[in-house]
Each structure stands twice: as C-alpha cells, then as structure tokens.
Amino acid sequence: MSAGIKLSPIPTLPPPVDPSQEDITIVMRRDLRRALAKPIEQRHWGMVIDLQRCTGCQGCTIACINENKLPPGVVYRPVLENVSGTFPNVSKQFLPRPCMQCEDPPCVPVCPVAATYKRPDGIVAIDYDVCIGCRYCITACPYSARTFDWGEFYGDAVCGAPTAYEEVPSLEYGKVWMREPGTSPIGNTRKCQFCLERLDHGELPACTETCFGRATYFGDLNDPEALVNRVRQDRQMMQLKSDLGTNPSVFYLL
Amino acid sequence: MKLTRRQFIGASATAAATYSFWGIGRYALAQSRSSAISDATPVDKVLREEKTFYTSDAFCASECGLKVTTLNGVISTIYGNVHVPYNAGTICAKGGSGKQVIYSPYRLKYPMIRVGARGEGKFRRASWSEAAAYIATRLEHIKKQYGPESVIMDGGDMTDQDPYWRLFYTYGTPNCAQHGAICDTPRRFGPQVIEGGMRIEPDLMRPVLVRQPDGSLKNDYSYANKMVIYVGWNPFVATRINYESRGTLAAKANGAKIVVVDPAFSNTAAQADWWLPIRPGTDADLFAAMLRYIISNNSPGDPERNYIDPTFLEYSIGWPAFEAAFRSWWNKTDPVNGLPYFSLEWTAQRTGLAASDIRELAHEFGSTKPAALVWGMNGTGHHFNGEVVSTIGTALNVITGNFDAPGGVIDTALVRSNKGGNNASDYIKANPAQRVVNGKTVTGTSWDLEMDNNGAWPAAFWGALGAYPKQFAEGVQIQYGPFAGYSYPIKAFVVRGGNPILSASTKDRWSEVVTAKDASGAYKTELMVCIDTAYLETGMYADVILPEASYFERMGLSDIYPSEPVMYLRQPVVEPLFEAKNQVEIMNLLAKALHDAGDPDIQAKDFWGKYHVQDDFWNEALLKAPGTTNVGKPLPYPHLPEGYKLLGTPDSLEAGRVQIDHTKQQVQGDPVTVDWLRAHNGVAVWPMAWYRQLAKSGGIIATKSGKMEFQFGEMEKINAFMAQSGGKTPYMLEKTGMSQFPTTFFWYETVWNPYTNSNYAKYRDEYPFQLISGRIHQSMSATQYVDWLGRISEEHLWMPLNDDKTYHPTVVDATGGRQVAGVHRLRAGAWSIAVIQMNAADGRHLGLQTGDVVRLRNPLGLETRGKVWLSELIRPGVLRVPPGAGNRMTPGMGQTYEYRNITPSSNKLLDPDLSSPITGMSSYNDMVVKVIKA
Amino acid sequence: MVRQGPVVLHRPWQRNPVVILGFVLWVAMLAFGLQGFVERMQSDALFSDLQSWMPWGLWVASYIWFIGLSAGSFLLSTLVYVFGLKRLERVGKLALVVALITLIMAMMMIAFDVGHMSRLFEIYYRPQFHSMMAWMGWLYGAYFLLLVFETYFVLHADFVNGRALAGGQGAVARFLSFGRRESLTERDLRRDRRIVGVLATIGIPLAFAFHGGVGALFGTVDARDVWHTGLYPIIFLTGAFLTGGALFTSIFAFFWPNQDGAWREIVLTLAKIVLVLLLFDVLLEWADLSIPLWYGIGPEVAELKYMLFGPFWWSFWGVSLTAGVIVPLLLLTIGRNSPKAISWAGVLIVVSYLATRVNLVVPGLQSPELPNLQYSYHDGRLLYHYVPTWSEWELVLFVCALGIALLVIAARVLPSIMGRELS
Numbered sequence A: 001m002s003a004g005i006k007l008s009p010i011p012t013l014p015p016p017v018d019p020s021q022e023d024i025t026i027v028m029r030r031d032l033r034r035a036l037a038k039p040i041e042q043r044h045w046g047m048v049i050d051l052q053r054c055t056g057c058q059g060c061t062i063a064c065i066n067e068n069k070l071p072p073g074v075v076y077r078p079v080l081e082n083v084s085g086t087f088p089n090v091s092k093q094f095l096p097r098p099c100m101q102c103e104d105p106p107c108v109p110v111c112p113v114a115a116t117y118k119r120p121d122g123i124v125a126i127d128y129d130v131c132i133g134c135r136y137c138i139t140a141c142p143y144s145a146r147t148f149d150w151g152e153f154y155g156d157a158v159c160g161a162p163t164a165y166e167e168v169p170s171l172e173y174g175k176v177w178m179r180e181p182g183t184s185p186i187g188n189t190r191k192c193q194f195c196l197e198r199l200d201h202g203e204l205p206a207c208t209e210t211c212f213g214r215a216t217y218f219g220d221l222n223d224p225e226a227l228v229n230r231v232r233q234d235r236q237m238m239q240l241k242s243d244l245g246t247n248p249s250v251f252y253l254l
Numbered sequence B: 001m002k003l004t005r006r007q008f009i010g011a012s013a014t015a016a017a018t019y020s021f022w023g024i025g026r027y028a029l030a031q032s033r034s035s036a037i038s039d040a041t042p043v044d045k046v047l048r049e050e051k052t053f054y055t056s057d058a059f060c061a062s063e064c065g066l067k068v069t070t071l072n073g074v075i076s077t078i079y080g081n082v083h084v085p086y087n088a089g090t091i092c093a094k095g096g097s098g099k100q101v102i103y104s105p106y107r108l109k110y111p112m113i114r115v116g117a118r119g120e121g122k123f124r125r126a127s128w129s130e131a132a133a134y135i136a137t138r139l140e141h142i143k144k145q146y147g148p149e150s151v152i153m154d155g156g157d158m159t160d161q162d163p164y165w166r167l168f169y170t171y172g173t174p175n176c177a178q179h180g181a182i183c184d185t186p187r188r189f190g191p192q193v194i195e196g197g198m199r200i201e202p203d204l205m206r207p208v209l210v211r212q213p214d215g216s217l218k219n220d221y222s223y224a225n226k227m228v229i230y231v232g233w234n235p236f237v238a239t240r241i242n243y244e245s246r247g248t249l250a251a252k253a254n255g256a257k258i259v260v261v262d263p264a265f266s267n268t269a270a271q272a273d274w275w276l277p278i279r280p281g282t283d284a285d286l287f288a289a290m291l292r293y294i295i296s297n298n299s300p301g302d303p304e305r306n307y308i309d310p311t312f313l314e315y316s317i318g319w320p321a322f323e324a325a326f327r328s329w330w331n332k333t334d335p336v337n338g339l340p341y342f343s344l345e346w347t348a349q350r351t352g353l354a355a356s357d358i359r360e361l362a363h364e365f366g367s368t369k370p371a372a373l374v375w376g377m378n379g380t381g382h383h384f385n386g387e388v389v390s391t392i393g394t395a396l397n398v399i400t401g402n403f404d405a406p407g408g409v410i411d412t413a414l415v416r417s418n419k420g421g422n423n424a425s426d427y428i429k430a431n432p433a434q435r436v437v438n439g440k441t442v443t444g445t446s447w448d449l450e451m452d453n454n455g456a457w458p459a460a461f462w463g464a465l466g467a468y469p470k471q472f473a474e475g476v477q478i479q480y481g482p483f484a485g486y487s488y489p490i491k492a493f494v495v496r497g498g499n500p501i502l503s504a505s506t507k508d509r510w511s512e513v514v515t516a517k518d519a520s521g522a523y524k525t526e527l528m529v530c531i532d533t534a535y536l537e538t539g540m541y542a543d544v545i546l547p548e549a550s551y552f553e554r555m556g557l558s559d560i561y562p563s564e565p566v567m568y569l570r571q572p573v574v575e576p577l578f579e580a581k582n583q584v585e586i587m588n589l590l591a592k593a594l595h596d597a598g599d600p601d602i603q604a605k606d607f608w609g610k611y612h613v614q615d616d617f618w619n620e621a622l623l624k625a626p627g628t629t630n631v632g633k634p635l636p637y638p639h640l641p642e643g644y645k646l647l648g649t650p651d652s653l654e655a656g657r658v659q660i661d662h663t664k665q666q667v668q669g670d671p672v673t674v675d676w677l678r679a680h681n682g683v684a685v686w687p688m689a690w691y692r693q694l695a696k697s698g699g700i701i702a703t704k705s706g707k708m709e710f711q712f713g714e715m716e717k718i719n720a721f722m723a724q725s726g727g728k729t730p731y732m733l734e735k736t737g738m739s740q741f742p743t744t745f746f747w748y749e750t751v752w753n754p755y756t757n758s759n760y761a762k763y764r765d766e767y768p769f770q771l772i773s774g775r776i777h778q779s780m781s782a783t784q785y786v787d788w789l790g791r792i793s794e795e796h797l798w799m800p801l802n803d804d805k806t807y808h809p810t811v812v813d814a815t816g817g818r819q820v821a822g823v824h825r826l827r828a829g830a831w832s833i834a835v836i837q838m839n840a841a842d843g844r845h846l847g848l849q850t851g852d853v854v855r856l857r858n859p860l861g862l863e864t865r866g867k868v869w870l871s872e873l874i875r876p877g878v879l880r881v882p883p884g885a886g887n888r889m890t891p892g893m894g895q896t897y898e899y900r901n902i903t904p905s906s907n908k909l910l911d912p913d914l915s916s917p918i919t920g921m922s923s924y925n926d927m928v929v930k931v932i933k934a
Numbered sequence C: 001m002v003r004q005g006p007v008v009l010h011r012p013w014q015r016n017p018v019v020i021l022g023f024v025l026w027v028a029m030l031a032f033g034l035q036g037f038v039e040r041m042q043s044d045a046l047f048s049d050l051q052s053w054m055p056w057g058l059w060v061a062s063y064i065w066f067i068g069l070s071a072g073s074f075l076l077s078t079l080v081y082v083f084g085l086k087r088l089e090r091v092g093k094l095a096l097v098v099a100l101i102t103l104i105m106a107m108m109m110i111a112f113d114v115g116h117m118s119r120l121f122e123i124y125y126r127p128q129f130h131s132m133m134a135w136m137g138w139l140y141g142a143y144f145l146l147l148v149f150e151t152y153f154v155l156h157a158d159f160v161n162g163r164a165l166a167g168g169q170g171a172v173a174r175f176l177s178f179g180r181r182e183s184l185t186e187r188d189l190r191r192d193r194r195i196v197g198v199l200a201t202i203g204i205p206l207a208f209a210f211h212g213g214v215g216a217l218f219g220t221v222d223a224r225d226v227w228h229t230g231l232y233p234i235i236f237l238t239g240a241f242l243t244g245g246a247l248f249t250s251i252f253a254f255f256w257p258n259q260d261g262a263w264r265e266i267v268l269t270l271a272k273i274v275l276v277l278l279l280f281d282v283l284l285e286w287a288d289l290s291i292p293l294w295y296g297i298g299p300e301v302a303e304l305k306y307m308l309f310g311p312f313w314w315s316f317w318g319v320s321l322t323a324g325v326i327v328p329l330l331l332l333t334i335g336r337n338s339p340k341a342i343s344w345a346g347v348l349i350v351v352s353y354l355a356t357r358v359n360l361v362v363p364g365l366q367s368p369e370l371p372n373l374q375y376s377y378h379d380g381r382l383l384y385h386y387v388p389t390w391s392e393w394e395l396v397l398f399v400c401a402l403g404i405a406l407l408v409i410a411a412r413v414l415p416s417i418m419g420r421e422l423s
C-alpha cells in the first residue's frame, strides 16, 4: 500500500465537450488513484499498447531511460521494428517492448536468491540490494526484457567520467540509487518495473505519460472501469509469445 | 568491492600508471559531482528537493511544451507539458534527449578566437569582452569602409533570433535572414501568395479550446477529419508539427483515411492506409493531375462528384484567370513523353504511379469532406519547382472547401499568436540611407539595400541563402529600387544557430567562398562570427565563436504551428554552463562594444539601458500577443466585437477586463507577461474557431486585398517594382523562360530530373538513381553527437552499420580543441550512422550487400561515399540519405565524426548554380547519380 | 625419533626443458592473470565483452569446464575409494586433491563472473527452491565440505607420519595432524577408510547431482531453444568424466615421480577409460547436434548453424573436433602403449574442452528472443556478437595459474599424493 505517500496532483485542464473524450493521461491518472485506494493485492497493473497508434518514434525508449536514469547497455523499453514484404507490398510494424510483467514469469523461479519476485500487484520486481548479478534471469526471460548494469556511463565515451545528469539518482522501487561503482544497481540485472515509484505517487509510467502517438495505456486490469480495460473492448488483442504460458500483463491492440 | 566514486577515481589514477590504455586525465572533464544526496536519502526528500519548470523545447523547431525537473540544479527528468495543447504532454525521442545536449562535453564553452586558418579549427579561448571588442572593431571598420549592408546576420534555425536582428538592424544592415531561408520557402510560396499565410497543416491539433453554445469554453477532443494526404512529409519522424503524430492516428482510429505519397515507405507510410511510392520531383505533376481531374469531372449535382465547393469564390479573387491559365496547358504535349499535360496518362508516365491510382486519389480527395492535402519539405520545398507544387496544393485545398473547415486544413501561420517583439525592422525600413550610384548620390532607406529583394531574388520572401555563395564571391548587385546599379561586397557573416557550410546546398562552394582571399592574402569576407551551442562545421570557419546559452538555459517564446493561438514560455531551467550567455546578454554585450567602438547608431536606450534582464525583452514581445482577430465559428469571444484584434491574457479577455479601441478595431486586455505565463503552467491558450476566412473583414486572410488571391497581388507588385527599375529579369527566373514573376497559375519543370525535364533526359541511363533525403530522429546537422539518438535507428537511413573503432574523443575547450584522454571503443553495430537507403532489387542488380561502401557520383563529377542499406522500403531507382548526418567534418560531432569517411552527404552533390527561381531555395532533392562500388 | 630430512621429490624441472618452459609459461600466466584480476576487481566487469543479450560467456564456460574437471577427477577417485579398484589405488589421493583444487578454481571463476561477489552467500540465506542455480550453490557447498573431509581422512595417516619431516612438509603435516604424535593404529586406519568410503559413496550421487545439475541449469531454461533439451545434463556429466579423467591422466602421466612399470600400467588403464568416455561423449554430441539439425527447421537451427558455420566455426571444427576428438582418438588408439602419447591426448582433451563448453553456453544465446531486437537500441553490451576480451582470458589465466600453483604446492607439501610412502 502506498499509504502515507503524497500523491501528486492531477493537472487540471478545461473540461472536455464530451466527457468520454478527456485527455487520456488525466483519465488514467484518475484510474490510478482508484487503484491506489485498494489494497495492493487487489490491483493488477497492466499496460495496453495500441500498435495502430504507435508512430515508432522511440520517445518511450528515451523517456524511460530519462526517468530511470539508465546507463549504457541498459534499456527497458526498446521499440522493435518488423519489416516484411517486398516493394511495393511492404509493411512495417512498431513494437514497443517493456517488461511483460508476466503472470507466470520464467525469470522469477530461476533467481537463486529470490531477488526477483512477483509483487501482489502483478509487477515483477528486483531487489537490487540482494541480486548477486548472476544474470540467470536474463537467460530465462523469453522477451529479453532484462539487461545488466555493467557499470558504464554515457560520459565514459565523451569525457571519461559520468556526465552531470548521470549523477542524478534514480528512484526505482521507491529508493534512492546513486550509481556509484561497486554499488547497486551497478552489477545488477535491471528491467522495466512499470515506474513503480511514479505509480506510488499517482503518476503514470514515463513511457505512458509521454507517448508520442498516445498509443500506450496503463492502469489496473482488475478495474473494469479503467481505461486499460475499456480500450481493449472490441479490439483484437495479442500477448507476446502467448504460447509460452507466461501470460503477460502487457497487451497489444492489433 | 565497495568503492565510492572518489576512491574509484583514486584507484584509477594509480591504475593509470600501470596500464597505458587507461590514459592520463581520464577524469579531467568530469562535471560537477558534489551532491547532498546519497543512497540513504528517502525518496520523498529527494522529491521535495526537486524543482519543476514549465518550459519549451527547442531540440527541433516543433518547440513542444515541456515539464522539466531539476535536482540540485541538474536536470533530472523531461516530460511534456500537458497544459500545452500543441503537444499535450507528449514528447519524442529527441525531446527526451535534451540532457545529452545540455551536458554534452561537445558543447561550446568559452568565447574563442581563431588562431589557425579558416576551416582548420584552431582557436584560443578569449574573454567575452575581448571577443566582443574584436567583433565590434571589425564591424565598425566594415561599416565605414563598405557600408553596414556588407554584413549578413543569419538568425539560423532558431525562432528566437529577435535580439540579434534588433542589434544588426540597428547597426544598419538590412540583411538579416533566418531559418526559412534555408528550409522550405517554395512550399510556403502558394499559401503566401494566395492567402498571405505560409503553412497549411491538417486540422489535427487536439484538444482545442472551443466556445460552446452555453458560452463556456471547453476542450474539444473530437476529430472531424475524414482524409489526410501527406505528400513528401513524414511527420512521425520529422516531428515538426507535434500533433500530427498523435492526431493522425487518432483521426485514423476515428475512420479517417491516411494517404502518404513518398518514394520511401516512411514511418508515417507504415501507419497509413495507402502508400503511393511516387518518383521524386514529380509532386507538381500529381497535384496538377488532381486539379485537372477535379476541374474536369466536377459535377455539382452529383453527390459522388461534388468536388468543388463554390463558397471559395466569395472570399477569393482571380480564380477564373487561374483556371484559364491552368486549362491552357491541357492541350499542349510534353516534349519528354509526348502526352498532354496533366492528363492521367501523362502523370502516370512521370510519377511512376498507376493512372488508376492517380484518378482514385483525385476522386477521393475531391469527394471526401473534410479532407486535407499536406505537403512537406522534400516533396515540394526542396525541388526547383516547389513553388508550383505549393501553389496548386493551396488551390486544391481551397476550391474543395477544406480551408479552415473542421477536419480540413488550417494555415497555422495565419492563426497563431504574435510574438514578434521589437526587432527593429520598422526602424531599418525607415532609416534613411545615401549611396553614390554611378557617380550620383541617391537617397533611399537602408531597407532598399537588402541584398535579395533588390538584387537577384526580388520575390524571395525570406532570403535566398541558397545563393549566398554567389554573392560572397561576386558581391551584391542592386538591380531594383532607388539604389539600382549600386553594388557592395559581403564583408561579414554572422551566423547564429545555423550551419550552412554543411546544410546548404553547396557545401564545397561555401567553404570556398569563406576562405577566398584577396591579392594581399587577407580573407575577402573580413569577419565571420558563429554564435552557437555546439562546435559545428560553420564554426570551424569562424573568426570568433560565441557560446550561446542552450534552450534550457535561456528565455524565449513558443507559438509554433497550432490551430489556435497558443503562446508558451521557454524559461531557464538551469544556469548556463561554462561561459554561455543568453541572446539578450549577447545582444547587449555586442551593442555596448559597438557603441564603445564609436558606432553612433547603437545607444544604451535601445539595448542595455532598456533590457536589463531577458524578461524585459520578452515582455515587450508579448505585448503583441495574441494579436489574432476575433473571427470564426464559433466566435472565440462573443462578448467582444467581432473582427477586432485581440490583445492580452486569455483570462482578461474572457472576463471582459478589456479596453476596446473602435478606431483601431482592437481589444486590449491585461498584457501577457513572462510572469503571467509562469503563473499559468507556462502557457496561454486562446479559443479556437473555424471558417475564419469567411468573416466579412476577410478574417485571417492576410493578403493586400483581404481575399484569397488566385491572381497574385504580391507578384504583381514585384513585377511593377522590377519594371520601375528597368525590368531586368532575375537570372534564375530567366532559366525557366519567364521574364516576369507569374501572377496566376504557372508551370515549370524541376531540374536534374531525366523523367520530366528534357534538358536532363540524357542522364537517364548513365546516372540511373535519383538522390533524395529524409529526416531521422536527430535534428539536422546539430545533434549527431547525442548518444541516445545514436543508439536508435530508423527509416533505413540511420542504422547501426558502424565499424568497430577505437578512437580518442576530441572536444573543444579552453585550448581550442583537445583530446579527451583515454581511448573509447565503439563496437560494430553499437551506433547508428548515416547510410544510403537503396532498393534491395537495385542492390542485387549491382551485386551489393547491406554494409558495402559505395561512391555516389553525379554528372558534375562530384562524389560522396557511404554504406548501402538494402531495403524493400524504397522505390527502385531512388537513393535516400539523411540530411546533415553524414560526412561530418567537425570533431564536435563525436562518434559521428569518426565515421565521416563512410557516411554520405548529399549536400556535396547538389548543383551549386541552381536555386528555385522565385524563392531562391536550394534544390536539395534534385540530383541524379550513379553508384560505384568502392 | 630421528628427524628426517624433507622428502625430496623427483624434480623433473631440474632436467626437463619442457618443464622449465612450463614454469616460464606459468609465470607469464600469473603476470597476465594478475592484470586481469586487478581489472576485474576495479571495474564492475567493464573489461569483459559480456552482453546483456549474451549474458554468459567465457567465464561461465570456464566455470563449467573447471567444475567438470572436478567432478570427473572425483568420480575417478571413487573407483578406488568406493569400488576398490586396486590398480588405481596409488592415484586416489591425487585424484581427490585435483578434484578439490579444480573445485576451488570453479568457485573462484563463478565468483568473478557475478556482479556482486560479496553477496554470493545470499544463496544460503535466502533459499529459493525453484532455482537450479540455488541448488548448484548448495550442492557445491556440500560437495566442497565433503571433498575437504574426504581428502583429510585419506591423508590423515600421512599427516601423522609426516610430522617429522623438515620444512613446509613437516609443518603442514604437524598442523594437520592436530597434535597427534603417535602413529595411527590399525583401528584408526580402518575407521579412516570407513569414513572415506562413506563420504566417497555420498559423493557419487552428489557429483552426479551437481554436475548433471549444471546441465539442468541450462537445460531447464525454456527461453533458450538450444539449451532446452533433456540431453544437457547427460552431456555435461559425460564431459565431466571425460575431462576430469583426461586431466588426471595427463597429470599422472607427466608428473608422477616414479615412472615405473606400475605407473605405466595405470596410465594405460586410464587411457582406456578416457577413450571410452571420449567415444561416449562424441556420441552424445552427435545426438545433440544432429537431432535438431536433421530437418533444418526449428528454432535452434540458426543458432547451431551459427556455431558450426558462423565466424567461430573454427572453435568447433578446429578446436573441439580436431584437437579435442580426432587427434586424441588417434593418440589413444595408435599410441595406446605410449604414456607420452596418452598424456598429450589428455592435455588436448582438457584444453580443447573449454571450446566445447563455450559452444554449449554461447550458441544458446546467439539469436534474438524477439526478431530485430538487435536493431532496436544499440550498445556495445546489446549485441549478438560475443568475443571474449583479452582481459576475460587473463582472468581465466589467473584462475588457472592459481590452480597450477595450488597443485604444485600440494604436491610439494603433501608428498604422499605423488605416491611417496611416508613411514
């Protein structure tokens, strides 16, 4: 439960003409508040990505890097591009790929120290202070959603040291992480955690908030009123590699 | 091993002695690292220390509203500002990468004075006062010796150039240019002459604030669009109009049909319903065919073919003449293919599209309402005949009734808020000037000495930067106006936020002219100043480089291409790094130096005595906001007089807290100020309306006649102006066979196109490829060092084909360029570089594989090199490269510089002697090449 | 009691240029190894070519290589201590010590590989019963203890007997006999033998479990098609027997001080065991490769083809197959009566098996889990192209150098393991 944590205010915009057509980030932030008011085990955070609305801008990739202060080699939400056909009958599909927060996550049982675990709200989390950095979970994730923090800095290539913005801490999992050599999260496996810290404060994940095509929806899958559920109605959907039985909490609208 | 960073550094220093590859001074450039925050600090404490700023981006010219947080004075996060309807909280990959621009060690840090030869890139650090004095002394010398008009001020690719213009106009030169001069004037030509506007965009910005029947103001999120056609315009990647990304797809989800006309299957095409892979340089043909089809098949009674909405005749003049001129071509036959002009067959031959597709497009565009026909840079603005395209395109939107209709098109230039402050253009237009012409003393104004309009480009409305090298070399010949017959040399070039040496059409010609020397061995262009944030090619040729505060460190205003008046603030988020200064400071500093050097025109009251801090300057600019008229449906302010000009904050106008001046037909509310914006989430939004051209007053139409002009009053005026001065035809216009500027429908072919222009048909076999360009998620020539953007790839133009490379990063610092000690290795596949996108079948035919290095050679014997990326996503016979991303010669480009010899630059291959005949724009996409395996 | 001088071992290096060369090589190995070690300790794995898309590489392969050597040597020793194979009686102690040392090497190797060495103990604090890796941790712990005790009891008599030796040998013996002065009685000896027998017997399933388990650690990963086969545990075990046996054979054949007839006979016996294991290993490898490749379809085909015909084809065809199988086969058959040939066969098998281990680990990681992942976000750590860096090799050299040193030291201070009777 996020009791005691101050929720950030929802921005106010002029009201919509048609109440059902409000800015979706505002709607989703209201959804979030409803979810946060429930006990944690009654929430199930999920994401819906509308592949028809993704422009392939990769802004979400960068927004996530920005929010989570990700170093080189670590990426939580790459956007894959699948090209097929021959000229002129071609197609190109953009596929943003956060962590699927699998219902049955193959990455969890392999972890020798239970550093990776599934939270009651569906988020698969990593306890950086426990993770030994063995990378077994990386091999086990069928979505390559996990990357390792090798201790590098973007500044290494340009000034041989961290740049100023790399010394700003990341707030993942509601803790402060100054990336210092030898200390976590360096030497840990890292992955998308649905911007947990932001959720706790009633804010949307970075990728959802900034999504250039407004293609990303986020909310409580257990709440039928939530936009994440409403947008799924009447739409064809898929989960990645659904044959594996991992049952992702990320859905793609086709 | 738990090491703190400091211990780590200590350990590294020890290691440096042991391991040679560690390199001395690996940490020498490390930036501030003191921080009161540690792992033990609770998150809430950190969040409390975070500061939030509403500001605006300038990574690209879209200038989205941002919400930026800082921690201990360092930028922490970058989000969109949801209160700015233009981007509604969304940002793209570039916008999110701003930190890497601001904190990049590649940034300019100190004023620098050249010590080597121009282009050599050798500088020494100077103080601001020394640099200012250096510039002022030379400017004063030039002013005395040659006249102030010998100085060009190029405000470059930034919209907040007003302080510089103010300075240079007051100094006395009329020659101030800006972004438009190098970007897309041909594409703006049609809107400019027909409506007095410049930028037709689809009505896709949502939400828009709309007056309701009950009098309230509400946000409208609904999309009325039924069809959007993007021609040579790739908004998903070239993110200039932010809302076209989310808006296009929202409209599509709402049932709108999206069509993309582009030789390449761009990211926008990927989400479109229909892609038409047109042959480059034939968009005019397509538009003309659509117009012919619509005119000849229009049938008012038939709902299926009710293409033309005659309402436009009420607010336009000259249509019959336009139509007649257009029809006069229908029976002529084209020398290249022998078919009648603008017929479907003719168009099919030239565009490479199926005649049936062209017919369908014309029919659907004509019969679907509302629909929007939108054209971009490369399809139109970057071809020799771009003016033809934009003229027909504008006509198509207008006659079909889509102009300013909900879901149709909006000329954003006509409806946006005014932020034009006092840049002293009024002053220079009135400033009397005397010159001795052919032995006679003539009086006029400084404005009459303006190099383009009075010289070779009387109709260039934004400076013919594409032709500058010619004027650098030959001097300016004034041909029209009071000073006709006068000539003067170009002696100084001050460029701010532009990199013409790389991005103009004539890369090599530029470096040639700015390094040309006179008999005594001195540079002919006596002074070259570069005011920039990064060390780019143009900077390498400068005598003085001044580091400007970046967009996160300075103030400015954004009013970019919205459907309704919106104004938002760019405000300093962090202190300027190193010695960078904002534009107002630089303006004042240079003004003071000029004053001290004895310039009588520059006085304290106009500069440092008036604008003490940058807020003063922008507050003055805001006095003109929004400056739009109270017209349209629904009327934005029903309680205020219709047709009156609106000034003041949205809340004061809404509350009726206004003074109404009936003689000036103006409503004045509380003036918008920087502080007001700060207090209102950084943004002012005024209500939206449609059909603003229908107002009795002419509404938003900004032509002289107050009506849309299919008979171009503006061109008639210029023709008259030319006639007064002896009627000499400008040299480029002459090449098209015209002796005067066209005053209604006109037609000429583009250049270097063997399929449409008979002069070039001979190159068809030997030079089988047309060379074009396409944007990537970098902003032109400035940001290829931005690490995150080098890590993504797109469009089969910017792909991870880098070779494995070990190099020494080099940055400019106090000593004028220095290697960052240590070696950095870039692994193959770990960084995107500019590549040549080539159709896969073409590649197979040439025996090429992705990654092969080739040379592209044009008929002029010019070459560039690059790696090919074989792709199914491009039309055969077309090669596409990203502009500004290849063959980078400045070490300020970091990793990209390291790959300069295997990355292409199409700017090296362009014809330096050709620019669009009317606007003087470079023809970036008119060239043919052959491919030689390297 | 008469103080005896130190037992002077046969010192081959005094005469043998090969051994002198070996010593020089060892010094070089240590020098480079130290550099790798320092780099590793200083730089959070910065100097490796490990990738997030290919997160395991040379170090993990070396680790399973070492652990295989340990399991193999240990199982060889059980021939003596469990199955009472008389002919090998004299080499049992050495086999145990080799097993212990290679286990230490393996544990060092894996500790260097993980991001937070200091947290390895968490495996014991936070039991995670699902994780094959956690099981590995526990089994190693158990196996390590077992080896230490078994070795101790095997050498118990020697410690007591060696108390009077001078120098380090005596000191070690005195320390490890824990104050016991009088010789062991027959009863004591019988008790020791019984303890050894029990421990060795427990050790057998343990060794099977942990090494088969290493195979299972890979085999259970659903996401990796190449690994995800029931054969993996068996292949891992066979490999362990083979390499452990081969290592032991060459150590014995090269360094046994007393190269007499009995020695020769043991060498020839060991050679037969190695030959059988080699053939069996080849059979399994064949099964492992041919089954998925047969019809040329299926998810792992591309990866296996990459291994066989990609840029590192030579590591399979050249190192694993030629140097690791064909040449040793020839040596073990044509040269079946030559201890020299046999010992070189052993060396070849052991060394080349590292390539085989690499080829077990790496191809499974070789192709993107999702198509075009490699074009989505680029980084030197997000590639599907792994080539161990020099520093990675250096760290392996470091571990090898330490292992060799341990073995030499063990041979010096525990002369009995080299067949020297102390009375």
Ligand SMILES: Nc1nc2c(c(=O)[nH]1)N[C@H]1C(S)=C(S)[C@@H](COP(=O)(O)OP(=O)(O)OC[C@H]3O[C@@H](n4cnc5c(=O)[nH]c(N)nc54)[C@H](O)[C@@H]3O)O[C@H]1N2
Pocket (backbone or CB within 6 Å): B060, B061, B094, B183, B184, B231, B232, B233, B234, B235, B237, B238, B239, B240, B261, B262, B263, B264, B266, B278, B279, B280, B281, B282, B283, B376, B377, B378, B379, B380, B772, B773, B774, B775, B776, B777, B778, B779, B780, B880, B925
């Ligand atoms: N990410 C990013 N955004 C930017 C910029 C940037 O550099 N990067 N630059 C900004 C600027 S200054 C500008 S002017 C705009 C430019 O915006 P756009 O004009 O949209 O950008 P381009 O990608 O240059 O061109 C669009 C498309 O035109 C196609 N094209 C080329 N030749 C022809 C032709 O003859 N006919 C037709 N129909 N299509 C053709 C290209 O294949 C390309 O896909 O983008 C702005 N936004």
Ligand SMILES: Nc1nc2c(c(=O)[nH]1)N[C@H]1C(S)=C(S)[C@@H](COP(=O)(O)OP(=O)(O)OC[C@H]3O[C@@H](n4cnc5c(=O)[nH]c(N)nc54)[C@H](O)[C@@H]3O)O[C@H]1N2
Pocket (backbone or CB within 6 Å): B058, B156, B157, B158, B179, B182, B183, B184, B377, B378, B382, B496, B497, B498, B499, B500, B503, B504, B505, B531, B532, B533, B534, B535, B536, B548, B549, B550, B551, B773, B774, B779, B780, B781, B782, B883, B884, B906, B907, B924
């Ligand atoms: N082949 C080919 N050539 C083209 C094009 C094409 O499509 N193909 N496109 C053309 C078009 S549309 C355009 S607009 C031009 C663009 O060409 P330019 O106008 O030269 O624009 P940029 O390349 O973006 O260079 C902008 C400069 O501004 C600097 N800068 C960035 N931010 C700041 C700041 O805050 N302050 C200051 N003072 N400087 C800053 C950058 O460092 C850089 O030097 O290129 C044209 N060239």
Ligand code: SF4
Pocket (backbone or CB within 6 Å): A053, A054, A055, A056, A057, A058, A059, A060, A061, A079, A094, A096, A210, A211, A212, A213, A214, A215, A216
């Ligand atoms: S930000 Fe949104 S539109 Fe852009 S790539 Fe990500 S999901 Fe797609």
Ligand code: SF4
Pocket (backbone or CB within 6 Å): A099, A100, A101, A102, A105, A106, A107, A108, A124, A140, A141, A142, A143, A144, A145, A146, A191, A246
């Ligand atoms: S996507 Fe991968 S990392 Fe995420 S929960 Fe599933 S298995 Fe774990």
Ligand code: SF4
Pocket (backbone or CB within 6 Å): A110, A111, A112, A113, A114, A115, A116, A126, A130, A131, A132, A133, A134, A135, A136, A137, A138, A188, A189
């Ligand atoms: S890397 Fe960390 S989270 Fe992953 S399996 Fe190992 S200990 Fe667990």
Ligand code: SF4
Pocket (backbone or CB within 6 Å): A063, A064, A065, A067, A068, A076, A077, A098, A099, A191, A192, A193, A194, A195, A196, A205, A206, A207, A208
């Ligand atoms: S939810 Fe947060 S952590 Fe996950 S991809 Fe989006 S921004 Fe990154």
Ligand code: SF4
Pocket (backbone or CB within 6 Å): B057, B058, B059, B060, B061, B062, B063, B064, B087, B090, B091, B092, B093, B094, B095, B096, B239, B240, B242
């Ligand atoms: S579109 Fe341009 S202004 Fe907007 S976020 Fe992207 S880079 Fe910034």
Ligand SMILES: [Mo]
Pocket (backbone or CB within 6 Å): B182, B183, B184, B377
């Ligand atoms: Mo542009």
